[in-house]
Amino acid sequence: MAAPLIDVRGITKVFRSDLLKRPKEALRGVDLTVHEGEIFGFLGPNGAGKTTTIKILLGLIRPTSGSGTLLGQPFGSVEARRDLGFLPDSPNFYRYLTARELLRFFGRLHDLAATDLSRRIDEVLDRVGLADDARERQLRTYSRGMLQRVGIAAAILHRPRLVILDEPMNGLDPLGRHEFRDLILQLKSEGITVFLSSHVLADIESTADRVAILNEGKVVRIASLSEILATEERSYEIAFEVEAMALASFAQGLSSLKPGARGWIANAREMDEANRVVRTILESGGKLFAYHPRRLSLEDVFVQHVAASRETKAPAVATKTAPPAAVEVHERSAQASKRSESGVHS
Amino acid sequence: MIHTWLLAQNTFRESLRDRLLSTLMFFGGIFVCASVVVAPLTLGQQDRIIRDLGLSSVAIFTILMIVMVGTGMVYREIERKTIHTILTQPVGRPSFILGKFLGLYGTVLVAIATLSAFWLGVVGLFGGGLHLYLFEAIAMVAMEAAIVTAVAIFFSSIASPLLSAVFTFLVWISGHLAHDLKMLTARAENPILDFVVEGLYLVLPSLHHFHVRNNILSGANLSQDQMLWGFAYCCLYCIAVLILTVLAFARRDFE
Numbered sequence: 001m002a003a004p005l006i007d008v009r010g011i012t013k014v015f016r017s018d019l020l021k022r023p024k025e026a027l028r029g030v031d032l033t034v035h036e037g038e039i040f041g042f043l044g045p046n047g048a049g050k051t052t053t054i055k056i057l058l059g060l061i062r063p064t065s066g067s068g069t070l071l072g073q074p075f076g077s078v079e080a081r082r083d084l085g086f087l088p089d090s091p092n093f094y095r096y097l098t099a100r101e102l103l104r105f106f107g108r109l110h111d112l113a114a115t116d117l118s119r120r121i122d123e124v125l126d127r128v129g130l131a132d133d134a135r136e137r138q139l140r141t142y143s144r145g146m147l148q149r150v151g152i153a154a155a156i157l158h159r160p161r162l163v164i165l166d167e168p169m170n171g172l173d174p175l176g177r178h179e180f181r182d183l184i185l186q187l188k189s190e191g192i193t194v195f196l197s198s199h200v201l202a203d204i205e206s207t208a209d210r211v212a213i214l215n216e217g218k219v220v221r222i223a224s225l226s227e228i229l230a231t232e233e234r235s236y237e238i239a240f241e242v243e244a245m246a247l248a249s250f251a252q253g254l255s256s257l258k259p260g261a262r263g264w265i266a267n268a269r270e271m272d273e274a275n276r277v278v279r280t281i282l283e284s285g286g287k288l289f290a291y292h293p294r295r296l297s298l299e300d301v302f303v304q305h306v307a308a309s310r311e312t313k314a315p316a317v318a319t320k321t322a323p324p325a326a327v328e329v330h331e332r333s334a335q336a337s338k339r340s341e342s343g344v345h346s
Numbered sequence: 347m348i349h350t351w352l353l354a355q356n357t358f359r360e361s362l363r364d365r366l367l368s369t370l371m372f373f374g375g376i377f378v379c380a381s382v383v384v385a386p387l388t389l390g391q392q393d394r395i396i397r398d399l400g401l402s403s404v405a406i407f408t409i410l411m412i413v414m415v416g417t418g419m420v421y422r423e424i425e426r427k428t429i430h431t432i433l434t435q436p437v438g439r440p441s442f443i444l445g446k447f448l449g450l451y452g453t454v455l456v457a458i459a460t461l462s463a464f465w466l467g468v469v470g471l472f473g474g475g476l477h478l479y480l481f482e483a484i485a486m487v488a489m490e491a492a493i494v495t496a497v498a499i500f501f502s503s504i505a506s507p508l509l510s511a512v513f514t515f516l517v518w519i520s521g522h523l524a525h526d527l528k529m530l531t532a533r534a535e536n537p538i539l540d541f542v543v544e545g546l547y548l549v550l551p552s553l554h555h556f557h558v559r560n561n562i563l564s565g566a567n568l569s570q571d572q573m574l575w576g577f578a579y580c581c582l583y584c585i586a587v588l589i590l591t592v593l594a595f596a597r598r599d600f601e
Contacts (some may be wrong), residue, residue, distance in 0.1 A: 015601070052601075058434050061599035077435050086434040092426045094356065096363040108352050110434040154431070 005162050005193050006034035013052055013064035026052045034195055039188050041196040041208030045306055049217040050197045051089055054166050063097055069160060085160035089167040091151030100149050103157055106136035110158035110323040124153040129179060144171035164195045169203050181206055213305050220305045223316055226276040235296050236274035238266045242286030350441040357449020358467035367415055371457055374407030378464045382472050396473035397562050400465040405487050407492055411457050413514050415496035416450045418507030440592045451495045458488050482568045483558050489580040492517055492555035496587040505594045533572055551583050
């Protein structure tokens with residue numbers, strides 16, 4: 001098997017910005033590999049350490065411990081950057097340059113021949129959909145979305161082997177997001193490996209082959225997208241209507257219970273539990289509107305992993321501050337009983 | 347080397363488009379020309395005053411430009427995160443620093459050339475004609491500017507623009523006073539004071555070598571040794587400061 005384009009082993013990063021502040025542990029032993037030709041989704045909530053990981057890959061910051069390679073070279077190697085395209089999370093460029101001047105500058109830093117460069121600049125600007133009349137304007141007059149498009153053009157200008165995109169959809173309008181998702185898939189079809197960091201799960205779900213979920217500086221899950229979605233447990237959704245008094249009797253064990261357009265919608269993780277709820281509904285004279293298994297989306301998986309890793313990290317805190325799911329369901333059902341008794345129904 | 351040159355070109359272009367620079371050049375030009383208005387107030391010394399005030403204006407506005415444009419140069423790149431897009435290109439950190447220095451110094455040279463052209467025009471018309479020592483004085487201003495530019499880039503890569511402006515200005519002032527201070531403390535016969543002042547004298551740039559006001563006033567050419575020594579000192583000091591800057595910059599994290 002070919003060597004991975006990104007190989008990260010046990011990376012940690014502790015920021016010690018201020019003498020009086022406690023050191024901040026941004027990464028706690030990150031391991032991941034990205035193989036040639038794949039679209040790799042890098043997911044995580046805000047502050048999980050995604051951008052810190054990327055900056056370590058690029059050599060912008062040094063890890064506290066751990067090692068790895070980017071395109072077969074140590075992190076920060078100038079040689080590796082020849083085959084690398086990068087779009088930062090908030091691209092900022094030289095304000096007094098025009099889009100063409102900026103791309104010409106970057107192209108020349110990548111040793112692109114001057115004769116090909118003009119044609120290539122037009123090609124990538126067409127590809128990212130930057131309007132013709134904007135290309136000769138200074139970048140300080142650009143909107144965030146336009147800067148994002150220029151940033152994407154700069155990242156692919158020199159036909160890199162690997163493109164690292166940090167929150168690439170930021171600032172793009174819905175049409176731009178759609179176009180950009182297509183562009184990522186096109187890059188893959190051209191053999192370019194894409195490392196896509198985002199907290200927008202729909203973007204990852206529609207493009208990525210493999211996914212890593214990062215939370216609080218640690219990779220909590222890494223697998224192919226199809227594997228994650230296939231192996232993760234399903235949930236069972238039940239839509240029903242019962243007397244308010246009966247509701248409390250079977251609420252325990254449900255993962256969620258919320259008012260629906262008509263009656264209630266319950267979710268159970270286990271089929272046995274779902275069956276028990278259905279029996280209870282029918283026995284208590286309630287009406288069953290729908291009962292179907294639901295495949296978990298990437299968002300569901302993400303939320304489960306992030307929540308689970310937080311609970312593992314601080315179980316004591318969790319029990320003190322957050323009520324368990326069953327208690328929450330009971331509280332909701334009690335509130336529902338009150339609403340029902342007072343004649344208010346959602 | 348080509349990358350350093352490209353970065354220098356880019357810095358040069360960015361600096362020239364900075365409105366602060368054109369504003370300073372405008373006021374520098376006014377000050378140079380103002381020497382013609384002030385000169386008649388001195389009896390029999392008009393030529394010398396025009397030469398002296400004009401050269402001082404060129405020198406002071408050059409330093410002001412370096413302090414105001416140069417001291418934020420690297421810091422702004424870090425603050426605005428433009429550095430993320432540059433250091434992820436196939437560019438080494440030493441090339442980045444050297445490119446910034448050369449680009450800024452190129453801009454400063456253009457400013458010196460423009461203000462000097464004004465000055466030489468004024469001196470040619472009202473200050474007794476053009477002489478070799480006038481051009482030598484301009485060369486000395488350019489050498490001093492190279493040292494101050496290197497110092498500004500050093501502070502800019504480790505401190506905020508305000509702090510680096512203050513530090514650069516202090517180094518410039520101290521560089522001019524260091525020689526006089528050394529002469530004064532030599533008379534005090536205090537070994538501790540001698541040691542401290544000697545240390546400062548070694549670290550601070552000896553800018554008094556580039557101050558050739560007496561030649562301008564007396565109309566004497568500079569010796570070849572003085573020119574060569576000034577050039578060699580300027581090159582060595584700049585190299586030393588740039589090496590320090592590269593070392594400090596190499597260890598920085600860009601969060």
